[in-house]
Each structure stands twice: as structure tokens, then as C-alpha cells.
Amino acid sequence: MKKTGVKSGQKVKKIKRQELTTEDLLSGIRNFDKAVLAKSITLIESNKPAHFDKAEKLITEALKFTSKSIRIGITGIPGVGKSTFIEAFGSHLTELGRKVAVLAVDPSSTVTKGSILGDKTRMETLAKDPNAFIRPSPASDSLGGVTRKTRETIVLCEAAGYDIILVETVGVGQSETAVHSMVDFFLLLKLAGAGDELQGIKRGIMEMADAIVINKADGNNLKNVKITQTEFSRALHLYPPKENKWTPQVLSCSSMEKTGISEIWNMISEFIELTTNNEYFEINRTNQNQNWFLQTVDELLKHQFYQKNKIKEHSKELLTQIKAKQISPFTAAKLLVFEPK
Amino acid sequence: MKKTGVKSGQKVKKIKRQELTTEDLLSGIRNFDKAVLAKSITLIESNKPAHFDKAEKLITEALKFTSKSIRIGITGIPGVGKSTFIEAFGSHLTELGRKVAVLAVDPSSTVTKGSILGDKTRMETLAKDPNAFIRPSPASDSLGGVTRKTRETIVLCEAAGYDIILVETVGVGQSETAVHSMVDFFLLLKLAGAGDELQGIKRGIMEMADAIVINKADGNNLKNVKITQTEFSRALHLYPPKENKWTPQVLSCSSMEKTGISEIWNMISEFIELTTNNEYFEINRTNQNQNWFLQTVDELLKHQFYQKNKIKEHSKELLTQIKAKQISPFTAAKLLVFEPK
Known part of the structure; x- marks a missing residue:
């Protein structure tokens, strides 16, 4: 009897979840219900x-x-220890009474068909922390799609009361700019090495970084870390002063x-104070919002266009004709947009 | 008298140039007139x-x-010697009777407002070669814009009879995928180092590469080159076999x-033979053309939409409202697309 009771109970719960309205989702989010927040993000990520x-x-x-949230982007090449850093940094923040959401942007997961990041098993402490929320990278067929979904996920997390949003990126090159376009502070994680660190670093990333943090400053590595720190400090001085x-x-x-974890948070707090006072914090968010608007317009235009069944069919026909070399890609595009069937 | 004659001659030429019709441009291109080809590319790159x-x-x-052209993408971090390589490789090809066009994709030049690549002064021999044509990276406000313009430039160069197109990318991360999407063969240039080459390399780039060429295999560097070559060969074997x-x-x-230059061309010739026989060469071009079609549709939709003066004005208003926090980016985008003024 008891067993049956549990079963039907689960069934009811399942049905109820499927029926959750926008209002239900929103009130769940506002009531700090992680399961509803997760479900809401899944809705946003859905391609249906x-x-x-x-x-x-x-x-x-x-x-x-x-x-009033703070959005922090964290990048670094695979192996630099991003997950371990976020685990330590995020836990420090929740100890300070903050609510921390960890999101990931990983366009490469669209190729491998699965997120390699934000894996909860790699952030065990934080995953169990009631004041932390971890979400892996959304799957999408384009970096643009991942970007849009991550931006919207930030909005949901902030509505749920998370006041520090950590956005992690795999650091394989395409995603840094996207993450930079949605955060207040951009942090680059590095390892100390044999002194040729500057060689492999991408120019654009250095320009975007508000801070470089040399990770794994422990054991026999400390001397190397000092050298690397000096090298990066010198390199950063070569860049023109930032607008902020x-x-x-x-x-x-x-x-x-x-x-060194609390020092990083102190530095970010200083940054927030400085840029709040000189108004750059707001200017930056405004720019980001304006770009978000323009990108959303593009997405909606596409969505609106392909929604029509006739366009879908015509597009399929043209793709077949392109394959058969009966039409050039350019002429086909013109036909579909300006003279659709 | 003579001097005046020259002057008025120049003037006539100038007026004539301004008046060149599409037919004039096309016939100039077909007649292998580099100046007309350059002018045509400028027309394509124009944002007016x-x-x-x-x-x-x-x-x-x-x-x-x-x-029947062969399109080759060439990437590598700054300092790897891309220009010197293209100079040597391109000259080898023109000596074989080929006509070579060198294009560049450099989205970072949109920030620095000037192309750092394709600089003719860095490829002196090739720049003077009657069978070579060098064009720097187009300026654009987006990687998408650069990509589209480069693709269209390839078409013009091929119409002009250039049968080998070298597309260079700066290798700072964003442009490799774009270049990969428009070439038949993707070549990664590397330097030999102290044995930690794999550390800095981006996973996605390794997956895209059809060949890795260790540059600067000369002098005292030869031993290091051998070690590096072995290391990369091993690493490449870890990847799943390619579709082609x-x-x-x-x-x-x-x-x-x-x-080692002629060996590289022999290898590429082998690749072309293999993929022509197993039809992957055509399959790949078809995929690229279909993607080009879809991207062009997106571009045209945007163009068509913002062409209307009312939309332009409404968009400006909404941007102001976003700045004043009177409207969210998302709502504003919906308004502009679904309920424009």
C-alpha cells in the first residue's frame, strides 16, 4: 500500500510539473526553489x-x-583549474552571505554534443551548498544561441536572488568575447610556467581581462608564480588605460x-566601488543591454521568417538546388528573402 | 604641354573609374586586371x-x-611566421604556373581599426609577382561581416582566374572557425619549442587541422623540430578519424x-586527389555553400528590416529607452519586430 502511495504521489508531482504555468515558474523562482529555477532554465534552453x-x-x-548583482566572467585554458577555483571562490562568497550562481558558456559542446563544463561532480562542495546554484552550458547549434540562453539564464538567476553570477568559459577561443559581453568583471586564470607564458596568450583576451590570477600558487610552484606575476604585470602596463x-x-x-581567495574578492569589490563611482558600471551595463537588444532583434527576425511553413519548404527546396548546383548560395538567399514562394 | 596631357589623362581615368558599371568591373576581372579586381573588392567591402x-x-x-580552385586556410599564432611562409609557399605555387590570391580574415582589426595582416610590405616578392594578388582583411563591425566579405572576395578572385586561394587568419581565436568554413584544406603553422607545445594549443584548432607544419625548421632548431613533430603526430593520432x-x-x-615547401604542396595535392576521389571535396563545398546560403538569408533579413526609415527611428528610440531603463532589452526587441511603429 505504502509503495503504491509513493508511486501515485510521484505521478501527481510529475503531472503538476508539466502543468506549471509562467506564474508558477516565476513564483517558484522568487521563492528560491532551485528545482523550479532549473526547470525554468530548461524551458529557456528548449528549442521546441x-x-x-x-x-x-x-x-x-x-x-x-x-x-543589484555582480556578474563575473572567468576564463582560462583547460587544465588551469577553473572548476577548483570556482569551488573555492564560490564557497568563500557564500560564507560571506552571498548567493552564487555558476553558469558556463561552452560553444564547443555543440560539437561534442554534451557539456564538458559546469559539471556538478567537479564542484562537490558548491553543488551541495544551499546558497549556490550550478548550471552547465546550454546546448545550441551556435555560439549566438548559447550566448542568448546564458544571458536569459542570468536574468532568471538574478530574479531568484542570486547576487553573484559566475560565468565560466572553456577558453578555447570563441566564447570569451561572448562572456565578456555579459559580465561586469572579466578574470583570466593562468598557470605559472617556465617564463614563456606570454607566447601562447591571445592578445584579445589580455585586452579584455580586468585581472589575471595565477592559480596553483602552492608548494614548489611559488617561485615560478612570482616570476610569472611580474611578467604579466609588465605586459599589462603595455596596454592603453581602460575606459573604466x-x-x-x-x-x-x-x-x-x-x-589568496579573499584577496581576489577584495579586488573585485574595489573594482565595483571604483566603477560604480565613475559610473562605468552603469555605462557598461547599458552598452551590454543595447547590444542584447540588437542581437535579440536579429534572433526574432530569423524566428519570425522561418516560422512560415511556405518559407521552410522553399528553403528546403533551395538547399536541394544548391546541392545540385542549380543555383548559387547568394542567388538562392536573395530569392528566399525578396521573392519567396 | 606634355605635363598637362598627363594630368588630363589622369583625370579622364579617374572619371572613368568612378563610372565603371557592373559589366565593366566583371570584364576587367575576367581580363585579369588587378586594379579592377581590387576596385571590385572595395565595392563589396563598402558599407554604403x-x-x-x-x-x-x-x-x-x-x-x-x-x-576549379583550391582554397587553403592558414592559421597560427602571431610570431609563427605566417607572412614569410605565405611568401615562400605562394612563390612556389606561381613558379608551378598557378595563380595565387592571398586573403586575410582578421576580426580583431575591427577593434584596432586597421588590418594588421595581408600587409603587402610583409610579402614583397609575392606582391610584385604578376601571378599573385594580395588583399588585406576587410574592415567590418562583426566577424560575420568579415566572413561574408571574404567569401565574396574568394568568388571574385576565382572569377579572375586565381586557382589557389590562400586565406590567412591571425589565429587569435575567433576567426579560425570562420576560415575553416570557407576552405578545402586547413593548415596550422607551429613553432618548435621546449616540448610543451600541446599546452597552449586550442582543442578545436587541432580538430580542424588537415596538416600541422612546424615552421622555422632551420639552424640550431632542427632537433627541437623533430621532437615537436613526433609529439604532434602522436597527439593527432588520439583524434577520431576524419569524415574525409x-x-x-x-x-x-x-x-x-x-x-620543405614543395613537400607541403605535394601533401595538399594528395589531399585533393583523395577527397576528389571519395567525393568529400564536393560534399564539403556543398555543406559550405548551404551554410553560406543560410548566413546570407540572415544578413538580407537584417538588411531588409533596417532599411525602412521608420524602423531605424523606432530602433533609435528604443535604444534611448533602454539607456534610461524604461524598457528591457528583450521587450524592446519584441516591440521592434512584432509591433513596429
Whole structure:
């Protein structure tokens, strides 16, 4: 009897979940219900046209509850220890009474068909922390799609009261600019090496970084870390001063031994104070919002266009004709847009 | 008298140039007139709406003259010696009777407002070679824009009879995928180092490469080159076999001493033979053309939308409202697309 009871109970719960309205989702998010937040993000990430309107409504509603959040982008090549760093840094923040959401942007997961990041098993402590929320990278067929979904996920997390958003990127090259376009502070993680660190570093990344943190500053590595820190400090001085008047810092930490972590948070707090006072914080968010608007317009135009069945069919026909070399890609595109069937 | 004659001659030429019709441009291109080809590319790169229709017509016409070309993408971090390599490799090809066009994709030049690549002064021999044509990276406000313009430039160069197109990319991360999407063969240039080459390399780039060439294989560097070559060969074997059945090769060369250059061309010729026989060459081009079609549709939709003055004005208003926080980016985008003024 008891067993049956549990079973039907589960069934009811399942049905109820499927029926959750936008209002239900929003109130769950506002009540700090992680399961509902996760479900809402899944809705946003869905590529099913049926979910589109509901997701749109949810975002519009969630946007009314914007909080005073700090959005921090974290990048670094695979192996630099991003997960361990976020585990240590995020735990430090929740100890300070902050609510931390960890999101990931990984366009390469669109190739491998699975996210390699944001894996909860790699952030065990944080995953169990009631004041932390971890979400892996959304799957999408384009970096643009991943970017849009991550931006909307930030909005949901902020509506849920998370006041520090950590956006992690795999650091394989395409995603840094996208993450930079949605955060207030951009942190580059590096390892100390044999002194040729500057060789492999991408120019654009150095320009974007508000801070470089040398990770794994522990054990026999400490001397190398000092050398690397000096080298990066010198290199950063070669760049023109930033619009936000902030001088990028070079710090070090040990995510394993949890040293240097509070110093990183203090530095970011200084950055927030400086850029709040000189209004760059707001200017930057405004620019980001304006770009978000323009990108959303593009997405909606595409969506609206391909929604029509006739266009879908015509597009398929043209793709076949391109394959058969009966038409050039350029002429086909002109036909579809200007003289659709 | 003579001097005046020259002057008025120049004036006539100038007026004539301004008046060149699509037909004039096309016949100049077909007659292997480099100046007209350059002018045509400038037309394509123009962001002035007045030039749009003419550029479109030119591309459509040029597409009718597609030749049997080979498109080769070349990437590598700054300092690897891309220009010197292209100088040596391109000259080798023109000596074999080929006509070589060198194009560049450099999205970072949109930030620095000037191309750092394709600089003719860095490829002196090739720049003077009657059978070579060098064009720097187009300026654009987006990688998408650069990509589109480069693709269209390839079409013009092929219509002009250039049968080998070298597309260079700066290798700072964003442009490799774009270049990979428009070439038949993707070559990664590397330097030999202290044995930690794999550390800095981006996973996605390794997966895309059809060949890795260790440059600067000369002097005291030869031993290091051998070690590096072995390391990369091993690493490449860890990747799953490619769809085109091609096993990526690791070669070495000295662009300065011009050794190993003919071997690289032989390898690419083998690749072309293999993929022509197993039809992957055509399959790949078809995929690329279909993607080009879809991207062009997106571009045209945007163009068509913002062409209307009312939309332009409404968009400006909404951007102001976003700045004043009177409206969310998402709601604003919906308004502009679904309920424009």
C-alpha cells in the first residue's frame, strides 16, 4: 500500500510539473526553489517552438525583478583549474552571505554534443551548498544561441536572488568575447610556467581581462608564480588605460589550499566601488543591454521568417538546388528573402 | 604641354573609374586586371547602402565563372611566421604556373581599426609577382561581416582566374572557425619549442587541422623540430578519424631557407586527389555553400528590416529607452519586430 502511495504521489508531482504555468515558474523562482529555477532554465534552453512563447513571457516577467548583482566572467585554458577555483571562490562568497550562481558558456559542446563544463561532480562542495546554484552550458547549434540562453539564464538567476553570477568559459577561443559581453568583471586564470607564458596568450583576451590570477600558487610552484606575476604585470602596463579607469591587477591564489581567495574578492569589490563611482558600471551595463537588444532583434527576425511553413519548404527546396548546383548560395538567399514562394 | 596631357589623362581615368558599371568591373576581372579586381573588392567591402545592389549584382555574375580552385586556410599564432611562409609557399605555387590570391580574415582589426595582416610590405616578392594578388582583411563591425566579405572576395578572385586561394587568419581565436568554413584544406603553422607545445594549443584548432607544419625548421632548431613533430603526430593520432578519410600530416619547413615547401604542396595535392576521389571535396563545398546560403538569408533579413526609415527611428528610440531603463532589452526587441511603429 505504502509503495503504491509513493508511486501515485510521484505521478501527481510529475503531472503538476508539466502543468506549471509562467506564474508558477516565476513564483517558484522568487521563492528560491532551485528545482523550479532549473526547470525554468530548461524551458529557456528548449528549442521546441511550442516553448518559445512561454519562455519569452517568463523572461519578460523575470526582468522586472532585477537585483543589484555582480556578474563575473572567468576564463582560462583547460587544465588551469577553473572548476577548483570556482569551488573555492564560490564557497568563500557564500560564507560571506552571498548567493552564487555558476553558469558556463561552452560553444564547443555543440560539437561534442554534451557539456564538458559546469559539471556538478567537479564542484562537490558548491553543488551541495544551499546558497549556490550550478548550471552547465546550454546546448545550441551556435555560439549566438548559447550566448542568448546564458544571458536569459542570468536574468532568471538574478530574479531568484542570486547576487553573484559566475560565468565560466572553456577558453578555447570563441566564447570569451561572448562572456565578456555579459559580465561586469572579466578574470583570466593562468598557470605559472617556465617564463614563456606570454607566447601562447591571445592578445584579445589580455585586452579584455580586468585581472589575471595565477592559480596553483602552492608548494614548489611559488617561485615560478612570482616570476610569472611580474611578467604579466609588465605586459599589462603595455596596454592603453581602460575606459573604466581600472588598472588590471595580477594576483595569485591556491584553489587547493584556499589561499589568496579573499584577496581576489577584495579586488573585485574595489573594482565595483571604483566603477560604480565613475559610473562605468552603469555605462557598461547599458552598452551590454543595447547590444542584447540588437542581437535579440536579429534572433526574432530569423524566428519570425522561418516560422512560415511556405518559407521552410522553399528553403528546403533551395538547399536541394544548391546541392545540385542549380543555383548559387547568394542567388538562392536573395530569392528566399525578396521573392519567396 | 606634355605635363598637362598627363594630368588630363589622369583625370579622364579617374572619371572613368568612378563610372565603371557592373559589366565593366566583371570584364576587367575576367581580363585579369588587378586594379579592377581590387576596385571590385572595395565595392563589396563598402558599407554604403548605395553600393549594396551593385555589389550583389557583381557577385551573382561572378559566380557564373567558378573555376576549379583550391582554397587553403592558414592559421597560427602571431610570431609563427605566417607572412614569410605565405611568401615562400605562394612563390612556389606561381613558379608551378598557378595563380595565387592571398586573403586575410582578421576580426580583431575591427577593434584596432586597421588590418594588421595581408600587409603587402610583409610579402614583397609575392606582391610584385604578376601571378599573385594580395588583399588585406576587410574592415567590418562583426566577424560575420568579415566572413561574408571574404567569401565574396574568394568568388571574385576565382572569377579572375586565381586557382589557389590562400586565406590567412591571425589565429587569435575567433576567426579560425570562420576560415575553416570557407576552405578545402586547413593548415596550422607551429613553432618548435621546449616540448610543451600541446599546452597552449586550442582543442578545436587541432580538430580542424588537415596538416600541422612546424615552421622555422632551420639552424640550431632542427632537433627541437623533430621532437615537436613526433609529439604532434602522436597527439593527432588520439583524434577520431576524419569524415574525409584523410590522416592529418605533420610536416616541417623553413620559410627562410625555402626547404620543405614543395613537400607541403605535394601533401595538399594528395589531399585533393583523395577527397576528389571519395567525393568529400564536393560534399564539403556543398555543406559550405548551404551554410553560406543560410548566413546570407540572415544578413538580407537584417538588411531588409533596417532599411525602412521608420524602423531605424523606432530602433533609435528604443535604444534611448533602454539607456534610461524604461524598457528591457528583450521587450524592446519584441516591440521592434512584432509591433513596429
